[in-house]
Amino acid sequence: MTTLAVTGHMDLTEESVPLVxxxxxxxxxxYREDLTGVSCxxxxxxxxxxxxxxxxxxRLVVVIPxxxxxxxxxxxxHAAVFDHLIEAAMDVVTMPHETASRGAYEAANSELLTRADRLVxxxxxxxxxxxxxxxxDTVEEARAAGLPVDVVWPGGAARRT
Structure with missing residues (x-):
């Protein structure tokens, strides 16, 4: 079994979505035959x-910050897609933070890396x-921990400005 975690930009342009x-x-x-994906x-x-x-x-594991x-x-x-993915997940882990904050996001990212064989x-x-x-930050943390990182940024991809 291979477990891949993801980190990535939230602000992809509409044209970038199909490319990514x-x-x-x-x-x-x-990894199709035996894949677990971990995502926030x-x-x-x-x-x-x-x-x-x-x-x-x-299999999908969701980490909620x-x-x-x-x-x-x-x-x-985004709510309908978010709820659908929660339903589709084999496991949902909510970090022990009452409110969404930088610390909650950092904890969630660390949890992703702990569970992963590779980071996308x-x-x-x-x-x-x-x-x-x-x-x-998550890429740096993964590399510092010796976790392989696969960077995905196809030609033509862009972020909203």
Missing amino acids: RSALRDLLEP IAAGADTLFAEEVTAIGG SEDYRETKVKPA AVWDGTPPSGKGGGTA
């Missing part, structure tokens, strides 16, 4: 990854912002 989805599908295909299922890259894992029959995450951070446009990073290569808990 296709790149994720290609990356996941070799935030809008953007996390959700695209989770959808592709379930589409090929993989805080007890109030669904109520305070999931926007109405939908990442444009931008360095860490210094705030902690972002995509670049």
